[in-house]
Amino acid sequence: MDTAEQRFGKVDVLVNNAAIVLRKDIEETTSEDWDNIMDVNAKGVFLGTRAVIPAMRRAGGGSIINISSISGLVSIGPPAYIATKGAVRLFTKSTAIQYAAENIRANSIHPGAVDTDMRRGGLENQTAEEIQERLSQIPLGRVGTTEDISYGALLLASEESSFMTGSELVIDGGYTAK
Secondary structure (H helix, E strand, O other): OHHHHHHHOOOOEEEEOOOOOOOOOOOOOOHHHHHHHHHHHHHHHHHHHHHHHHHHHHHOOEEEEEEOOHHHOOOOOOHHHHHHHHHHHHHHHHHHHHHHHHOEEEEEEEEOOEOOHHHHHHHOOOOHHHHHHHHHOOOOOOOEOHHHHHHHHHHHHOHHHOOOOOOEEEEOOOHHHO
16 A cells, blocks of 8 residues: 555555455365365455555545455355355445545445456357357346456546445346346
8 A cells, every 4th residue: 555655646546356256056065175165266355455454544435345246146156156246345335434534435336247257168069059049148238348347446446426325336237127
C-alpha cells in the first residue's frame, strides 16, 4: 500500500480478483486441497481487504470490489470452489456494514461463464454437444468476456455507484435469472 500511495497519491479502489478452481468432488478433496483453495480464493480477499482499509481511511473512503461467482449464489460448480465464492460473498457484506460509516464501500461481482483459461480448462473433457448444451443455458446465448466483467468493476469503482455497498452485481448473461 505504501508503494501505491507514493506512486498514485492515494488508494481508493481495490479489486480482489485472484482465484483457482479445484475440479474434485467432496470425497476426492483432501484437507490440503481445501486449505489451498480457501487460501487463494477466500483468505486472499481477506488479506487484500485488511491491507487496504488503512489506506482508504487516509484517502477519505474507497471502493472494495471482490470477484465472487454465480457459484457464490447458486450451487453450480465443484464444491470447494462454491464454498470459497460463498465466503467471498458474505465477507463482502460484512465488510460493507463494518466500514460504511468511513465511506468505504464493498461490493461483489458474480460472473457467470466467462471466456478465461480457468473456464476453458473445465471444458477440456467435454464434447461439442455438452459445450453447446451449457451455452444454451445462458439466455443471452454467449459466454461473457473479461471486458464484460471489467465494465462492472469500473461501475463499482466509480462515483456512479456511490450509494452501493454490500451489493451483488451479477454479470452472467441471464443464467441465474431463470
